[in-house]
Amino acid sequence: MAHLQLTHVKKSYGLVEVIHDAGLEISDGEFVVLVGPSGCGKSTLLRMIAGLEEVTSGDIHIDGARVNNIPASDRGLAMVFQSYALYPHMSVYKNMAFGLENSHMPRPEIDQRVRRAAEMLRITEYLERKPKALSGGQRQRVAIGRAIVREPKIFLFDEPLSNLDAELRVAMRKELAALHHEIGGTMIYVTHDQIEAMTLANRIVVLNGGHIEQVGAPLDLYNKPANLFVAGFIGSPKMNFFEGTISATNGAETTMTLGEGTLTLPFALERNTGDKITVGVRPEHIDLAEKGAGDLNVIVDLSEQLGGETYFYATPEAAADQSQITVHQLGQRLLGRGEVLGLKLRPHQVHVFSADGGILRHGPGEG
Amino acid sequence: MTAATTEATLRDRIGSGALALVAVPLRALFSAIDYPMRLVQRVVGVVGMPYLFLIPNLAFFGTFVVIPLFINFGFSVTGGTQLYLEDRPYVGAEQYGYLLDCENVTDVSTCREDRFWRSIYNTITFVFFQVGFLVIFSLVTALVLNRKIRARGFFRSVFFFPVLLSPVVVALIWKWILLRDGLLNAFITWLGGEKILFFISPTWAMFWAIFVSIWAHMGFYTLILLAGLQAIPPDLYEAAEMDGTKPSRVFWRITLPLLWPNMLVVIVLALIKGVQIFDEVFVLTGGGPGTSTLFIVQYIYETGFASQIQNFGLAAAASVLLGAVLLVLTLAQLYAAQRREAKAA
Numbered sequence: 001m002a003h004l005q006l007t008h009v010k011k012s013y014g015l016v017e018v019i020h021d022a023g024l025e026i027s028d029g030e031f032v033v034l035v036g037p038s039g040c041g042k043s044t045l046l047r048m049i050a051g052l053e054e055v056t057s058g059d060i061h062i063d064g065a066r067v068n069n070i071p072a073s074d075r076g077l078a079m080v081f082q083s084y085a086l087y088p089h090m091s092v093y094k095n096m097a098f099g100l101e102n103s104h105m106p107r108p109e110i111d112q113r114v115r116r117a118a119e120m121l122r123i124t125e126y127l128e129r130k131p132k133a134l135s136g137g138q139r140q141r142v143a144i145g146r147a148i149v150r151e152p153k154i155f156l157f158d159e160p161l162s163n164l165d166a167e168l169r170v171a172m173r174k175e176l177a178a179l180h181h182e183i184g185g186t187m188i189y190v191t192h193d194q195i196e197a198m199t200l201a202n203r204i205v206v207l208n209g210g211h212i213e214q215v216g217a218p219l220d221l222y223n224k225p226a227n228l229f230v231a232g233f234i235g236s237p238k239m240n241f242f243e244g245t246i247s248a249t250n251g252a253e254t255t256m257t258l259g260e261g262t263l264t265l266p267f268a269l270e271r272n273t274g275d276k277i278t279v280g281v282r283p284e285h286i287d288l289a290e291k292g293a294g295d296l297n298v299i300v301d302l303s304e305q306l307g308g309e310t311y312f313y314a315t316p317e318a319a320a321d322q323s324q325i326t327v328h329q330l331g332q333r334l335l336g337r338g339e340v341l342g343l344k345l346r347p348h349q350v351h352v353f354s355a356d357g358g359i360l361r362h363g364p365g366e367g
Numbered sequence: 368m369t370a371a372t373t374e375a376t377l378r379d380r381i382g383s384g385a386l387a388l389v390a391v392p393l394r395a396l397f398s399a400i401d402y403p404m405r406l407v408q409r410v411v412g413v414v415g416m417p418y419l420f421l422i423p424n425l426a427f428f429g430t431f432v433v434i435p436l437f438i439n440f441g442f443s444v445t446g447g448t449q450l451y452l453e454d455r456p457y458v459g460a461e462q463y464g465y466l467l468d469c470e471n472v473t474d475v476s477t478c479r480e481d482r483f484w485r486s487i488y489n490t491i492t493f494v495f496f497q498v499g500f501l502v503i504f505s506l507v508t509a510l511v512l513n514r515k516i517r518a519r520g521f522f523r524s525v526f527f528f529p530v531l532l533s534p535v536v537v538a539l540i541w542k543w544i545l546l547r548d549g550l551l552n553a554f555i556t557w558l559g560g561e562k563i564l565f566f567i568s569p570t571w572a573m574f575w576a577i578f579v580s581i582w583a584h585m586g587f588y589t590l591i592l593l594a595g596l597q598a599i600p601p602d603l604y605e606a607a608e609m610d611g612t613k614p615s616r617v618f619w620r621i622t623l624p625l626l627w628p629n630m631l632v633v634i635v636l637a638l639i640k641g642v643q644i645f646d647e648v649f650v651l652t653g654g655g656p657g658t659s660t661l662f663i664v665q666y667i668y669e670t671g672f673a674s675q676i677q678n679f680g681l682a683a684a685a686s687v688l689l690g691a692v693l694l695v696l697t698l699a700q701l702y703a704a705q706r707r708e709a710k711a712a
Contacts (some may be wrong), residue, residue, distance in 0.1 A: 051608075087603060089625060098610055099611065
C-alpha cells in the first residue's frame with residue numbers, strides 16, 4: 001500500500017512563497033498528474049514529495065508516517081527525471097543496478113530484478129551499452145527501468161517525455177499507461193502538457209501560481225472546470241470566453257449582453273442585473289449560422305483543414321477588443337479569410353464565471 | 368510622433384553616430400587595401416590566401432622557436448667554447464655521452480657530470496611530490512568551491528589570485544616569509560620556539576620549493592577541475608540521492624569517473640610545468656643548499672650561461688634530452704585532451 005497525504009504544505013525561497021498551502025491525498029495505485037503552466041510549482045511540489053526539496057511548513061505523510069525529515073532515499077520512492085539523469089560512464093545494466101548495490105542487495109537478486117525490468121521495457125539487448133549509444137526513447141526506458149527495479153512505493157515522473165519528439169512522445173505515453181496497468185503502482189507525474197495529463201491520469205491536479213486550482217478526473221475537469229483558469233487550461237484548443245453584463249434575469253432564464261447583441265441562457269443565475277460575468281464555450285459547442293442569424297457575427301481570420309475536422313479562428317465583427325474565437329466543426333468546411341458569418345453558442349453547454357473567475361454555473365449539458 | 372518614439376529615434380541616431388566613428392575609418396581602410404588584396408589574390412589564388420595570412424605568425428614562430436631548435440641541436444653536436452656555430456668543431460654525440468656517462472646511475476658521484484644527474488633526481492623528486500599534492504589540493508579545493516558556500520566568488524578569486532603573480536614576485540614574497548628573520552620565524556619565536564633555518568636544510572628547502580610552487584599554481588588547476596565539476600549535471604547527484612548513495616560512493620563512483628578526463632589534463636599539464644620548474648625556485652633557494660634544489664632547467668641555464676666557462680654544447684645536449692621528455696608528455700596531454708573531447712561529444 002502506498003498512500004500519500006499532503007497537508008498545508010508550503011514552500012518558500014527566502015521571502016518568496018512558491019507553494020501556498022497545498023493539500024492533496026493520493027491513494028494506492030492511482031496515477032495522478034500534476035499539471036500547470038511553467039513556474040506554477042508543480043515540479044517543486046514533486047521534489048518536495050521526493051525529498052529533494054525541504055518543506056517550509058506543513059506535512060507530508062506516506063502510508064501514515066510523516067516523512068518531512070526523512071532523506072529522499074529512505075522514503076521508498078523512485079524518480080524519473082526530465083533529463084533521464086543516467087550515469088553516462090556506466091552501462092545500462094550498471095545504471096539500473098546502482099541503486100540496488102547501494103542497499104547491499106545480493107548479486108543474484110539484483111541481476112534478476114534488472115533483467116526482469118529490462119524485459120518488461122524491451123531493453124535487454126542494450127544492457128551492456130552506455131547511455132550515449134541509445135536513442136532518446138531508449139534512454140527514457142532505462143530511466144524508467146532504474147525506477148522499476150527499486151520496487152518503490154510511489155513512482156515520481158518529472159516531465160519525462162518533454163525531451164522526446166512528438167511521435168515518440170505519443171508512443172511512450174501509451175507505454176507508460178500500459179506500464180501503470182502492469183505494475184499497478186502509485187504514480188505521480190508532472191507535466192505542462194495537458195494532453196499527457198488527460199490521457200494518463202486517473203486524477204489531475206491543476207496548479208497555477210503555487211495554488212492547487214482543482215483536483216479531479218480528467219473529464220470532470222473538462223466538463224466542470226472550477227474556475228476560469230482551469231477552464232482555459234484544460235482542453236485544446238482552449239475554451240472561448242465572452243465577457244458581458246447581465247441585462248435581465250428571472251427564475252428560468254438569464255439574459256446577458258454579448259457584444260452588441262444579447263445571449264439568453266436557459267437557467268437562472270443568483271446574480272443581479274448589471275453584474276459582470278464571463279461565459280465560456282468550448283470550440284466544439286459553437287454552431288455556424290448565416291450572417292445575422294447567430295448570437296454574434298464574426299470575421300474569419302484563418303481556417304485549418306485537418307480532413308476529418310476543421311478549426312477556424314475568427315474575430316467578432318462588432319467589438320474590436322474581444323479576443324479571437326476558435327470554432328471546431330466536424331468534417332470539411334471551406335471558409336475563406338474575411339468571410340463574415342454568424343455563430344450560435346449552445347446555451348446548454350456554456351460555463352458561466354463570475355468577475356473574480358470562480359464558476360457560477362455549468363450548463364446542464366446536452367439538450 | 369510621441370515622446371517615446373522621438374527618444375527612440377534620438378537613441379538610434381546617437382547609436383548610429385557612434386557606429387559611424389568606427390565604421391568610417393574601417394571603410395576607408397578596407398577600400399584602401401581592397402585593390403592590392405585583389406591583386407594578391409589573383410597571383411596566389413583563393414586557396415593560397417589563407418596561407419598568406421598565416422605568414423606573419425609563422426615567421427615569428429619560425430624565427431624564435433623552430434630555427435633556435437635546430438641551432439640548439441647544432442650546438443649539442445659541437446664542442447668548444449666558441450659562440451658561432453661555424454667556429455665550433457663537430458663532436459658527434461660526445462656531449463650526450465658526457466652527460467650520460469655513469470658507472471652506476473643510482474649513485475650520482477660515479478657520474479662524470481654529477482650535477483646533471485643530481486638535477487635530474489631532484490627534478491623527479493620535485494615533480495613526484497609537487498604534482499601529487501597539487502592534484503590532490505586542487506581537487507579538494509575545487510570540490511569545496513563547487514559547493515554552495517558563503518562568499519563562493521570571493522574564495523574562488525582568492526585561490527586564483529597567486530596565478531596572476533609573476534613567479535619572481537611569488538618567490539620574493541615567500542623568501543621574506545621564510546628567511547632567518549622572516550615572518551614565519553618571527554611567529555615561531557613568538558610562540559616560544561626556536562628559529563628554523565629553512566634554506567640551510569636540504570629537506571626544508573625542497574619542502575618549501577614544492578610548497579611555494581603548489582601555492583602559486585594551484586588556482587589554475589583548481590579552475591580546470593571546477594569547470595569539470597560544474598559540467599556534471601546536478602540531476603545525476605539527485606538521482607544518486609534518490610538511489611540512497613553514500614557521499615563517499617558518490618565521489619568515487621560518480622564525481623571522479625566523470626571528472627577523470629579533466630583530471631588527466633590537469634595531471635599531464637602539471638607534469639609538463641613541473642619538469643620545467645625554474646624561476647620561483649631559483650629566486651627562492653638559488654638551487655641550494657648545495658645542489659639540493661638544483662633542477663634540470665637551472666642546470667641547463669647555469670651550464671650554458673652562468674658558469675665561468677660557458678659550456679653551450681653541454682647545455683644544448685641537456686636541453687635536447689629535456690625536450691624529448693617534454694615531447695612525450697605533450698603527446699600524452701594531446702591524447703588526454705582528445706579523449707576528453709571525445710567523451711564530451
